Amino acid sequence: MDAVAGASVSSSSARLRPCPRPRRTGHRAPPRAVTCAAATDADVVGLFDAAKLTVDRFVESGMVVGLGSGPASGLAIQYLGTRLRRGSLTGILGIPSSTISASEAEKAGIQVSSYEEGTQIDFAFTDADIIEEDTMTAVIGRRKTESGEPSFMVEKGIVKSADKLAFIIGHEKYVKGIEGSIPVLVKSANWIDTAEEIDDLFLGDAEVWRRPSIGTAGPLGGDFPLVTKEGHHVLDVIFTTPIPDLGKVAESLEKIAGVVDHGIVSSIPSYVVVALNGEVQVLDEKSSVIP
Numbered sequence: 001m002d003a004v005a006g007a008s009v010s011s012s013s014a015r016l017r018p019c020p021r022p023r024r025t026g027h028r029a030p031p032r033a034v035t036c037a038a039a040t041d042a043d044v045v046g047l048f049d050a051a052k053l054t055v056d057r058f059v060e061s062g063m064v065v066g067l068g069s070g071p072a073s074g075l076a077i078q079y080l081g082t083r084l085r086r087g088s089l090t091g092i093l094g095i096p097s098s099t100i101s102a103s104e105a106e107k108a109g110i111q112v113s114s115y116e117e118g119t120q121i122d123f124a125f126t127d128a129d130i131i132e133e134d135t136m137t138a139v140i141g142r143r144k145t146e147s148g149e150p151s152f153m154v155e156k157g158i159v160k161s162a163d164k165l166a167f168i169i170g171h172e173k174y175v176k177g178i179e180g181s182i183p184v185l186v187k188s189a190n191w192i193d194t195a196e197e198i199d200d201l202f203l204g205d206a207e208v209w210r211r212p213s214i215g216t217a218g219p220l221g222g223d224f225p226l227v228t229k230e231g232h233h234v235l236d237v238i239f240t241t242p243i244p245d246l247g248k249v250a251e252s253l254e255k256i257a258g259v260v261d262h263g264i265v266s267s268i269p270s271y272v273v274v275a276l277n278g279e280v281q282v283l284d285e286k287s288s289v290i291p
Contacts, residue, residue, distance in 0.1 A: 209235065
């Protein structure tokens with residue numbers, strides 16, 4: 001895979017502008033946080049530039065394209081539809097990773113087909129919840145899966161089936177020392193035994209909670225635990241200390257009886273398209289450090 005870390009796209013419109021000071025009035029309002037819409041606009045513009053570059057660089061006419069889930073993927077789907085309407089791309093077949101991405105593809109005018117194991121995908125893009133710097137190991141599936149939605153494993157199946165893969169992220173998601181949750185898909189039968197074994201494996205470093213479909217999360221998932229369309233539960237392994245090696249966490253989870261899969265994407269050659277300070281950096285395994 002050719003190193004393309006030097007690629008960048010300028011986006012002067014994404015530069016942050018100073019937040020204007022609030023006007024003083026004769027009435028004293030209760031203290032509250034002051035937010036600046038310009039910063040939010042800049043973040044969206046940066047993600048759009050990253051999504052646009054991803055489509056322009058990697059998608060070619062006649063491809064089968066995996067359509068990921070998340071804000072950046074939604075922007076990429078919209079732009080891919082624009083390219084199709086303009087006629088600069090033709091013959092694209094999209095494979096959505098969720099009902100949301102399928103809906104976005106339909107609105108964008110992209111022909112779609114459902115994912116099945118063994119589907120040949122030329123290129124796939126998706127968001128990542130977080131990516132480990134240097135190793136480029138990613139975590140997906142932290143976002144809550146709504147009842148009736150396909151599990152995040154459809155998304156993982158798509159990225160694993162792709163000949164080329166790109167994660168589209170903001171720079172704050174490309175870090176060392178990852179903390180937070182790792183979603184783990186487990187069989188519903190004897191899931192408590194599976195959870196206890198995971199808890200013992202990461203004792204002192206993580207807590208294990210079953211994900212609820214509604215209501216408050218907790219170790220048991222409340223009265224309405226999430227059940228995926230495959231009939232599995234999702235456990236969130238919540239790390240409270242930095243994870244030294246995501247790849248080893250994946251290997252350890254895969255050895256536990258009852259674990260179907262997890263949200264760690266490792267050992268798959270991929271690009272990371274990073275929106276950073278009004279530019280877009282494209283990284284691969286040969287050049288994985290943001291300059």
